[in-house]
Amino acid sequence: MLNIVLFGPPGAGKGTQSERLIEQYGLVHLSTGDVFRANIKGETELGQLAKSYMDKGQLVPDEVTINMLRSEVMKHENPAGFIFDGFPRTHAQATALDAFLATLNTEITVMLALEVQEDELKERLKKRAEVSGRADDADPAVIQNRIQVYNNETAPVKSFYQEQNKFTAIDGIGTIDAITERLFSAIDSI
Numbered sequence: 001m002l003n004i005v006l007f008g009p010p011g012a013g014k015g016t017q018s019e020r021l022i023e024q025y026g027l028v029h030l031s032t033g034d035v036f037r038a039n040i041k042g043e044t045e046l047g048q049l050a051k052s053y054m055d056k057g058q059l060v061p062d063e064v065t066i067n068m069l070r071s072e073v074m075k076h077e078n079p080a081g082f083i084f085d086g087f088p089r090t091h092a093q094a095t096a097l098d099a100f101l102a103t104l105n106t107e108i109t110v111m112l113a114l115e116v117q118e119d120e121l122k123e124r125l126k127k128r129a130e131v132s133g134r135a136d137d138a139d140p141a142v143i144q145n146r147i148q149v150y151n152n153e154t155a156p157v158k159s160f161y162q163e164q165n166k167f168t169a170i171d172g173i174g175t176i177d178a179i180t181e182r183l184f185s186a187i188d189s190i
Ligand code: ADP
Pocket: 009, 010, 011, 032, 033, 034, 036, 053, 054, 055, 057, 058, 059, 060, 061, 062, 065, 085, 086, 087, 088, 089, 090, 093, 136, 146
């Protein structure tokens, strides 16, 4: 299996690039943010809980997120692989993902980390707010909080994969096509 962690700060382009990658490699796209938003829309109990964190730009608790991720993975029979988008976001999530994949006799192949500086992220999120309808994109204070949570809790997850020699940084600045090409060539050289 080809299992990719597509990593990067809010607004780095993970969702956009995931669409290109699933098409090219036949992978299953698993975005924790998308699953939470679908639950909010469906007014489930999980959605209600997730919303209370997401609206403030905080992380949904690890245990809830990890359980949700596991059940999403189990929905797929014989997948070619997964793109994990927005997961793992904490060290505990990364450890849990490794343990879980081991029970399925598979593992993470690579973490591809999109690198974009903070000014550009804020610009992109501001633009996205006009079309996404996402409450967490509309409020600059919430955006600031998400970036801070990323820097404090999520960015350290890089070293987890660096220690396993599975980390590749990708320049996330440029046209969407140019960035897709960088991702393809990183994957094709594995
Ligand atoms: P972005 O990367 O643009 O912030 P996402 O759609 O990935 O957007 O995530 C939106 C929100 O969903 C996060 O701010 C967080 O509240 C919640 N969330 C998504 N993935 C996770 C995760 N792995 N752990 C905890 N919370 C998560």
